[in-house]
Amino acid sequence: MLEKFRQRSYELEHLDKGDYTPEEYEGCIVELQWVNEWLGDASALRHSLLKEIARAKLKSFSVLDVGAGSGELLRVAAKWARETDRKASLVGLELNARSAKSIIEESREFPEIASVQADGFAIPFSPEAFDYVIQSLTLHHFDDEGAVRILREMNRVAKRGLFVIDLHRNPIAYFLYTTVGHLFLHNRLIREDGALSILRSFKPDDGRDWMEGKS
Numbered sequence: 001m002l003e004k005f006r007q008r009s010y011e012l013e014h015l016d017k018g019d020y021t022p023e024e025y026e027g028c029i030v031e032l033q034w035v036n037e038w039l040g041d042a043s044a045l046r047h048s049l050l051k052e053i054a055r056a057k058l059k060s061f062s063v064l065d066v067g068a069g070s071g072e073l074l075r076v077a078a079k080w081a082r083e084t085d086r087k088a089s090l091v092g093l094e095l096n097a098r099s100a101k102s103i104i105e106e107s108r109e110f111p112e113i114a115s116v117q118a119d120g121f122a123i124p125f126s127p128e129a130f131d132y133v134i135q136s137l138t139l140h141h142f143d144d145e146g147a148v149r150i151l152r153e154m155n156r157v158a159k160r161g162l163f164v165i166d167l168h169r170n171p172i173a174y175f176l177y178t179t180v181g182h183l184f185l186h187n188r189l190i191r192e193d194g195a196l197s198i199l200r201s202f203k204p205d206d207g208r209d210w211m212e213g214k215s
Contacts, residue, residue, distance in 0.1 A: 068092030
């Protein structure tokens with residue numbers, strides 16, 4: 001049982017293979033917002049990026065979210081900026097056309113949020129175009145080489161820094177997710193891909209292995 005947590009899984013998720021119906025994908029977008037809230041990525045954003053912006057005493061800032069989903073974290077940042085009297089320019093990048101469209105649909109109350117459909121390996125912005133670049137619960141979708149490539153591309157367009165939020169590959173997280181998923185998650189993509197995402201995710205040593213060429 002514990003052996004499968006020693007190394008990353010490279011089995012593709014349904015979302016990566018494209019073996020789902022349009023209806024399943026629509027349901028995935030809706031249920032994913034609840035799952036992300038449960039996993040705490042909004043809280044992680046507040047304790048990382050937003051805390052850094054406050055520490056730097058920035059009165060205006062720009063953020064690019066690579067793999068933004070429906071833009072949940074962009075809306076968290078937009079609400080915080082309004083509450084703290086800051087001006088924000090926020091862009092969500094999505095490869096999937098439906099997701100790129102949903103960013104705008106779900107963010108009608110936030111004109112400071114824009115959307116672009118593009119490939120994260122070829123971000124269509126100039127160097128240091130944004131103060132910060134973020135990515136949440138997306139990096140595990142890439143193999144090791146792809147993860148390094150996309151981090152380099154994100155770093156290219158970031159002026160101040162990167163913030164990456166992702167899962168931690170461990171048996172406790174896997175057990176909790178599969179147990180809760182069986183009881184409460186209805187969407188096949190969320191239920192099955194979520195469990196596989198944990199097996200595809202990282203441990204701290206993985207990054208060191210990349211730098212040492214061990215992956």
